[in-house]
Amino acid sequence: MAQKRSIFEEVGGEARPVSVPTPGLIDRGTAGARRAIRLWLLLIFALVAAMIVVGGLTRLTDSGLSITEWRPVTGALPPMDAAGWEAEFAKYQASPEYQLQNKGMTIDAFKSIYWWEWGHRQLGRVIGLVWALGFAGFLVARKIPVGWTGRLLGLGALGGLQGAIGWWMVASGLSGAMVDVASYRLATHLGLAFVILGLTAWYVLLLGRSEGALLQARRGREAKLVSLSTGLMHFAFLQILLGALVAGIDAGRAFPTWPDMNGQFFPADAFYVPGRPVWAAFFENAGLVQFIHRMAGYLLLAFGVVAFLKGRRSTHAATRTAFLAVICMMALQVGLGIATALTAAHLHVAITHQVGAILLWVLILRARHLSQYPIVGSIREGTQ
Known part of the structure; x- marks a missing residue:
């Protein structure tokens, strides 16, 4: 018995496979390591938030002028012996803050404010290191999504600028004109910290969804x-x-x-x-x-x-x-x-x-x- 044919079937032709659209074409080849980069940025976000809090504690405890030099590399090591502490204390004793406000401070009291400022600066170094290692790793592995290299590089540039502004702020309190840092320099320093924090948070939110999903949501x-x-x-x-x-x-x-x-x-x-x-x-x-x-x-x-x-x-x-x-x-x-x-x-x-x-x-x-x-x-x- 002859098999029935569909009335829509082409006579003398073979059945053609149905073409099914493939999802995710927008993200193919451009996604990179979005999840890994997002986790890396979340770590940077947490560190920057901690940096802002430690900076606030440094200000509230009047510790910001305890280190009178800017040594981005060699300053990572604190005094290691009594002679080292005496040398650091002598530098602070020559500062306007000590002469006009903290005359007679003991070296033990100096150590307490020194550790706040050292910790603040050290945290800044850690943030810079985490950014540099992460960015270099993703760049070498070619895992950065299309259009994101400039954004991530910009974060690092802002971090470097923040370090320079931090010293510019501290220097205002060592000039002899005042015993605290200039308020407008402090505002600049804190403002840039919130810019970095905000950009990092925004990038984390963007990376939480694929480019295709963002285009659809927009x-x-x-x-x-x-x-x-x-x-x-x-x-x-x-x-x-x-x-x-x-x-x-x-x-x-x-x-x-x-x-x-x-x-x-x-x-x-x-x-x-x-x-x-x-x-x-x-x-x-x-x-x-x-x-x-x-x-x-x-x-x-x-x-x-x-x-x-x-x-x-x-x-x-x-x-x-x-x-x-x-x-x-x-x-x-x-x-x-x-x-x-x-x-x-x-x-x-x-x-x-x-x-x-x-x-x-x-x-x-x-x-x-x-x-x-x-x-x-x-x-x-x-x-x-």
Whole structure:
């Protein structure tokens, strides 16, 4: 009996195989070692975050000027014997900070501040080494994804610049004009640290998904949320710089009251700095600097509320959760700021406030990333 033929089959022809599209064509040949690079960047992120915290402790313990020389290589080794400690102490005794502020300090007291600054610098060397070994390894193995070489090289360049700025900052306190580092140099140093931290976090977020997935996600980009989160990111960065100015002149210890400032809304003599022009008060007058930092904090919180109200209307659950995390952390950070003022920048409270700034910074970047590359949820699974 003859076998029946399909009415759609070509007469006299053989059946042709059906062509099935191959997934992942966008990423083929360009993916590199995305997962390994992401883990490497996560390590760098953790080290940079630790560097910021140790730097804050170095500042709060007045240890930043204990090492009076910049020796990027030979300075990695601390004094190894009594003679070495005596030599380091003698260099510090010749510094303005010792002469004007710490006259009579014992060598044991000097060791305690020396270790903070040495640890801060040593951590910087470790970060540089981790970056250099990782970058060289991925480059030689040709595992860096297409378009990522410049980004990763840029991180290393910023790290090198940060080391130079760190010494530029320290040098301002060794010139004889002051017994602390210049506040605007401290703000530059901390600001660049947060730039490096932010770029590293952004790269980690990008590497969490394939290029194809990112291209697909970008089609659902929520432009208004991207704009709001970008503005929030810039405002938060400005507030971080203002916080560095406060720390640079110990303004946080000058007005241990809230919501007023020693009984006044606006501090008296806010624009007065002995022997300096009026503009210098914005950097050197403790009352004015802290007042600006407080007002900026309130405005940032208000901006955060606006961004949250917009973010909670997102069609994507992950994006809504990201903006909720931002506003919660922002409220906590305001509370920590108030506690820092009321305790006159107590060591533990002040450093917790700085850790809060790191967390808030990363959460804002994450909310911006999810606005730019939303994760599409599933109604069936309840993730939308």
